[in-house]
Amino acid sequence: MSVVLGIDLGGTALKWAVRPPDATARDLIAHGSMPTGADRTAIVAAMTDLVHRVDVEHGRVHAVGVGVPGHVDRATGVVRFLPNVSGDWGGFPLGAALRRDTGRPITVLNDARAFCLAELTMGAARGRRDALFLTLGTGVGGGVAVGGRLLVGSDDRLGEIGHLTYDRSGPRCGCGNRGCLELYASGPALVRGLRERTGRRPDSPRAVVAAADAGDGPAAEVLARAGRAIGETLASLCAVLPAEVAVIGGGVAAGLPALRPHIERALAERAEFIGPVAVVAAALGPMAGALGAALAASSHPDEPSGRAATGRSHRADEPERRST
Numbered sequence: 659m660s661v662v663l664g665i666d667l668g669g670t671a672l673k674w675a676v677r678p679p680d681a682t683a684r685d686l687i688a689h690g691s692m693p694t695g696a697d698r699t700a701i702v703a704a705m706t707d708l709v710h711r712v713d714v715e716h717g718r719v720h721a722v723g724v725g726v727p728g729h730v731d732r733a734t735g736v737v738r739f740l741p742n743v744s745g746d747w748g749g750f751p752l753g754a755a756l757r758r759d760t761g762r763p764i765t766v767l768n769d770a771r772a773f774c775l776a777e778l779t780m781g782a783a784r785g786r787r788d789a790l791f792l793t794l795g796t797g798v799g800g801g802v803a804v805g806g807r808l809l810v811g812s813d814d815r816l817g818e819i820g821h822l823t824y825d826r827s828g829p830r831c832g833c834g835n836r837g838c839l840e841l842y843a844s845g846p847a848l849v850r851g852l853r854e855r856t857g858r859r860p861d862s863p864r865a866v867v868a869a870a871d872a873g874d875g876p877a878a879e880v881l882a883r884a885g886r887a888i889g890e891t892l893a894s895l896c897a898v899l900p901a902e903v904a905v906i907g908g909g910v911a912a913g914l915p916a917l918r919p920h921i922e923r924a925l926a927e928r929a930e931f932i933g934p935v936a937v938v939a940a941a942l943g944p945m946a947g948a949l950g951a952a953l954a955a956s957s958h959p960d961e962p963s964g965r966a967a968t969g970r971s972h973r974a975d976e977p978e979r980r981s982t
């Protein structure tokens with residue numbers, strides 16, 4: 659049996675998922691996670707070891723997809739910008755290095771786009787044509803599907819919804835801009851928001867959500883501001899990119915019940931122009947990124963089963979197939 663391996667490289671954890679090569683299959687053969695290595699050499703070695711381990715334990719790995727939290731050249735697999743993973747990554751040919759070390763076709767893509775591909779193909783947006791995606795975590799990532807296809811740009815930046823300006827007079831963002839959505843809706847933004855209002859130091863975004871759920875006023879205000887920022891940003895996007903559904907995922911999405919009324923209100927205020935937009939929770943959980951990376955690998959042009967994966971229900975994979 660042959661399989662595809664999807665890897666989701668994060669700043670602290672490397673998650674992986676093993677799937678059948680057929681992009682239409684819904685099975686997850688195996689999955690796991692390990693701490694992210696201390697530097698680039700260790701991380702590449704860990705990925706190579708993982709390929710060989712999966713070969714032995716689950717079947718020959720025919721293709722590998724790697725989602726990374728940054729910008730990558732989709733055509734070459736060269737990393738452009740990867741600020742939150744240890745090591746010197748700018749300009750590193752990750753795709754070529756892994757191909758050399760493993761002998762397998764490698765697809766490198768942005769981790770948020772991997773999440774979107776999974777949710778579009780087999781998750782909350784399955785069967786939808788026009789969708790926007792947001793992942794709320796350490797940062798805010800996203801993606802755009804139009805006509806059932808995930809839109810893909812050359813450096814995999816298409817979908818950086820977290821870096822749209824929400825408040826031009828807001829604080830400085832890591833991207834160089836001011837007042838990006840990410841500064842209001844990410845996990846660190848929730849923690850910082852409660853600290854600024856109360857002097858308290860919640861130990862996680864989840865603690866802010868729990869406080870709001872328990873009736874804490876300042877925590878509820880922080881979530882209201884985040885929800886408002888998300889809703890207004892999505893509403894603006896929908897002026898250009900009509901969407902029937904907005905899929906919200908990521909670690910902070912546990913707060914969706916508290917965020918949702920504020921998101922929906924902002925969308926409703928513009929409903930006459932943008933039409934109805936359903937706000938739904940992501941369906942695939944924390945393995946979505948690894949699953950999406952595996953789905954992208956299924957569509958790699960060097961992967962025989964990728965070429966076979968055509969047909970009405972595979973529209974979501976086509977941009978990936980063209981991309982490398």
Ligand SMILES: [Zn+2]
Nearest residue numbers: 821831833838
């Ligand atoms: Zn920014």
